[in-house]
Structure formats: C-alpha cells, structure tokens
Amino acid sequence: MSEIKITKADADFAKAIEEQCAHGDPEGAHSTADDLLIQLLLVLGCEKTVAAWSKVEKWYA
Secondary structure, X not given: OOHHHHHHHHHHHHHHHHHHOOOOOHHHHHHHHHHHHHXXXXXXXXXXXXXXXXXXXXXXX
C-alpha cells in the first residue's frame, strides 16, 4: 500500500473516530473506536493482527 493511501486512510479513520465517538458515552465510544480501528487494520492488510485481536476477551465498564 502506498504512503499516500496510508495517509488518506489514517485521516479518514481519524475523522470517523472523532465524529462517531464524540457523543458522551465512553463505553459506546470505546466499542465504536475498536470497530473502526479493526476496519483500519484490515484496510492496511493486517488480517493476522485482526484475527488475534478477535480472540481476545473484551471487557467494557
């Protein structure tokens, strides 16, 4: 993946996190941010990392 595509993906996902996680619900924001970060990792080709993360037991307050 080219540096330009990575930079664009980084900017796009940062904007999505800022927009979708600024609603005053920390637990919901954390879950949404996790989902967006997983999507970013997939866009970047990190399938093994996503598979390993999906096996980790999650806990939110």
